[in-house]
Amino acid sequence: MFNEVYDVIVVGAGHAGSEAAAAAANMGSKTLLITMNLQNIAQMSCNPAMGGIAKGQIVREIDALGGYSGIVSDTSAIQFKMLNKSKGPAMWSPRVQSDRMRFAEDWRLMLEKTPNLDLYQEMVSGLLIEKDSVVGVKTSLGVEVRSKSVVLTNGTFLNGLIHIGEKSFGGGRAGEKQATGITEQLVDLGFDSGRMKTGTPPRVDGRSLDFSKMIEQPGDENPDKFSYLDITKALTKQRSCHMTYTSEVVHDLLREGFDRSPMFNGRIKSLGPRYCPSIEDKINRFADKDRHQLFVEPEGWSTVEVYVNGFSTSLPEDVQFKALRSVVGFENVKFFRPGYAIEYDYFPPTQLKHTLETKLINGLYFAGQINGTTGYEEAASQGLMAGINASLRVQEREAFTLKRDEAYIGVLIDDLITKGTEEPYRMFTSRAEYRTLLRQDNADFRLTPKSYELGLASEKRMRRMEGKQVKADGFVSFFKQTSVKPEEANPVLEAKGSAPVKQSDKMFKIYSRPNITIEDVRKFNAVEEYILEHELDDEVIKQAEIQVKYSGYIAKEKNNADKLSRLEYVKIPENFDYSKIKSMSFEAREKLKKIQPTTVSQASRISGVSPNDISVLLVYMGR
Structure with missing residues (x-):
C-alpha cells in the first residue's frame, strides 16, 4: 500500500x-x-x-x-x-x-x-x-x-x-x-x-436541567471572530452558557467518596494541571471556600448534551451523580457519561x-x-x-x-x-x-x-495584511499631524470630565487621554471625514486606537526586547564543554550540560542559572 x-x-x-x-x-x-x-x-x-x-x-x-x-x-x-x-x-x-x-x-x-x-x-x-x-x-x-x-x-x-x-x-x-x-x-x-x-467532567442531558435557576452567560453584543481571513464571518446569533454553584452540601457528598478516589488513595501518582484542578482537589485544597463556580456549556447548536465546566472528577460514578443532583438547577440531572481522570x-x-x-x-x-x-x-x-x-x-x-x-x-x-x-x-x-x-x-x-x-500565507493574505497595516499607520499619522481648535475640542473634553485645552493641540495628544474614546474623537469633523475618505473598517480603527493609547508602553517594551535580543545573537558552540568553566556554579554547569542551550539568551532563562553564571560564560566565550 x-x-x-x-x-x-x-x-x-x-x-x-x-x-x-x-x-x-x-x-x-x-x-x-x-x-x-x-x-x-x-x-x-x-x-x-x-x-x-x-x-x-x-x-x-x-x-x-x-x-x-x-x-x-x-x-x-x-x-x-x-x-x-x-x-x-x-x-x-x-x-x-x-x-x-x-x-x-x-x-x-x-x-x-x-x-x-x-x-x-x-x-x-x-x-x-x-x-x-x-x-x-x-x-x-x-x-x-x-x-x-x-x-x-x-x-x-x-x-x-x-x-x-x-x-x-x-x-x-x-x-x-x-x-x-x-x-x-x-x-x-x-x-x-x-x-x-x-481529567474531564461528566456530560449530562440538557433536557434534565432547570436553566431558569441558573445565571445566564450570553455572548458579546457585537461578536468578533478568530481568523483574519474574510472567508469566515462573525456570528449573527449565539447560544448562551449558564452558571451555577456548588455548595457545602455538594462538598460533603463528594467527600463521602474520597476513600474511593484514585487521587487520594494513591492509585494516581502523577501530577494533574494546577490551574484546572478536579472538583475533589478544589474542595480539598480550598477547604475555606463554601462554593465553587460551575459553567454549564452547550455542546452545539442542536444537541442536548451539556458540558459541566468546573466539575472535573475521577470519583466513583454514583458519588458524582449524587453530588451533582444537589447543585441548583441539576436536581433532576441525567448523565450521558461520568467524569474520569486519565494518566x-x-x-x-x-x-x-x-x-x-x-x-x-x-x-x-x-x-x-x-x-x-x-x-x-x-x-x-x-x-x-x-x-x-x-x-x-x-x-x-x-x-x-x-x-x-x-x-x-x-x-x-x-x-x-x-x-x-x-x-x-x-x-x-x-x-x-x-x-x-x-x-x-x-x-x-x-x-x-x-x-x-x-510559503504558508497566500499572496492575497499578505496583501490584505499590508493594506490593513498601511491604513492603521496612516490613521495614527493623521492624529499626530492634525490639530484641533479649543472651540471644537473643549465641548467633547468637558462632557467627559477632562481638562479643556487653551490653544490648538494635536489630536494624538487629546486622543491619548485615558477617558477619551474613538466615539469622542469622531465628533471632530476632520476625523469622520478621514474615516470615510479612506474607507476605514472597525478592525483598522481598533488597531489605530491601541497604537495611540498605548504608544508609550509599546515603545518601552520594544526597547527592552531589543536590548535583551542582543543575547539571542550570541551563539554557544554545539557540544560546548561547560565542565571547563570552574568559576561557574555546579548547578549551572549541570543544567547547561543537560539542556545544551543554543544561545546565551536561552541559557539565561534556565532555572538555576544565575546572572553571575551568564557573566562568567560571556567572559569565557571572549565577550
Missing part, C-alpha cells in the same frame, strides 16, 4: 497532529497523517471551546501563520466572547464556545481538501530508526511506511489509563483504546519519560530543540501533550511549528523558530525547552514578559510576513 517514501509522517490527528499535517502539506511536503480513528480527527476531548486567557492569542497566531484552528473555530462557533475587556488590550483574549461535532467535521473536511496530504487509520506501534535518524513508522498490523521525518502527537494515548473511582482500564480517551509500543521503544533509545494526568506517558521537553526536533533522533519531532502541555491551543501551536520544521528539514531549508518577543508560541516553546515541566503546562499572559507587544489584535502584523516567506 505504501511504496513511496513520504516527506513527513504525522502520528495522531488531534489538534497538534492536524495542524502539523496541514502545515507540512501546504508547504509542499508529501505528508501522511496516521490516526487510530478517522472519525475522531481534531476531537474536542474536554471542553467544547477554543481560546481564552492567552490561549485566544495563540489561536490568532496560528491563524496568522496559516494554520486552520482559527478558521475552524469561526465556522463551528456558537458563542463569542472577548475576555478581560475591562483591562488593557494586552490582556484582551478572544474565546468561542464551539459546536463539538461541527468542529471535528470541519477540521476533517479541511484536511481532506488539503493537497499533498494522505490519511490512514491504524495504530502506530513503533518507529523505524537507522543511524540515529528516523526513517518511518511501523503499525500494529506490521505495515512499514517510510518517511524522511516523523512528528509524534500522541496526546493522552501513550499507555493511557482511565480512572473512575476504584475502576481503571486502558484507554486514550473515553471509548478509545490506548496506544502501546512507542514509549517503550523511545526509552530504549535513551529518552526520559514520565507520567501526567488530566498517560509524556517526555520531558528539555530533550527537544527549539524546532521541536528531538536531540537524540534526527528527523523526529514531538508536539502537544507528549511534551507535557495541556490545552487544545498549546497543542495546536506546537503541531504547527513541528509540521513547519519537519517540512523545512526535508526541503533542506533553514529552521523556523519564534522568539519570546515575537509570539506567545515562542514563549510556550522556549519555556518547555529551557525550563521543562513536571506538571501539565498551560499558557497565561503572565508568562510573557512582552505581552503588550504580543496582543491578539496584531498577530497578523507580527507573523503573516514570516508565514508568507515560509
